[in-house]
Amino acid sequence: FKCMLNGDYIYPFANTVQYFTENVYTIANLECILSDQQLAYDYTKVYFPFVAPKEYANILIEGGVDFVTTANNHIMDCYEAGAESTYQTLEEYEIPYGKEKQAQIVTTDSGLKLGIYCAGVDLLPDADKAVAAINQLKADGAEYIICAFHWGREAYYDLYDSQTSVANACAEAGADLIYGSHAHNLQKM
Numbered sequence: 001f002k003c004m005l006n007g008d009y010i011y012p013f014a015n016t017v018q019y020f021t022e023n024v025y026t027i028a029n030l031e032c033i034l035s036d037q038q039l040a041y042d043y044t045k046v047y048f049p050f051v052a053p054k055e056y057a058n059i060l061i062e063g064g065v066d067f068v069t070t071a072n073n074h075i076m077d078c079y080e081a082g083a084e085s086t087y088q089t090l091e092e093y094e095i096p097y098g099k100e101k102q103a104q105i106v107t108t109d110s111g112l113k114l115g116i117y118c119a120g121v122d123l124l125p126d127a128d129k130a131v132a133a134i135n136q137l138k139a140d141g142a143e144y145i146i147c148a149f150h151w152g153r154e155a156y157y158d159l160y161d162s163q164t165s166v167a168n169a170c171a172e173a174g175a176d177l178i179y180g181s182h183a184h185n186l187q188k189m
Helices: 017-021 054-062 079-092 127-139 161-173
Strands: 027-029 067-069 102-107 113-119 144-150 177-181
Touching (some): 054 079, 067 113, 113 127, 127 144, 127 161, 161 177
Parallel strands (some): 113 144, 144 177
Antiparallel strands (some): 102 113
16 A cells, blocks of 8 residues: 555545545544554454554644544554543544544534544444433533444344434433444445
């Protein structure tokens, strides 16, 4: 991939960047570790770790991504060292991010207060924790609430029952958008 980039960080988003730079706010799932170190990983649990050089944070910036969730099943591929390197890199490049079971408010350039709750390291976000986070975000003044979940069965179109029940609980609690990642294909709405 590095030879394809050749310093052109817009390359991965070249055909879609207009959609992400001309909108209000772009949220993405960062399903890799950002590190320049040779990190250890457990060969029995991780076939290969998703690790990219720290400079690849520029891809997110050039691609118009405003916020990333790191709450996914690959953030711990290289244990705590990989997660910490990723968080430090995102901070260094000034890219806002969310961690597992973290709720926070970010303000868009237009002044809209977005409440974002991230969960799904284990692919099974907890409805009670999500509802509690939504209620806290509302109390903290969020004007639009997003649940960014990493869930679902990879390469399947059907939803797990738990996805439906968690989504319904979040919608009833006041979430405006429930954003899912992990399945690597579109699932039912």
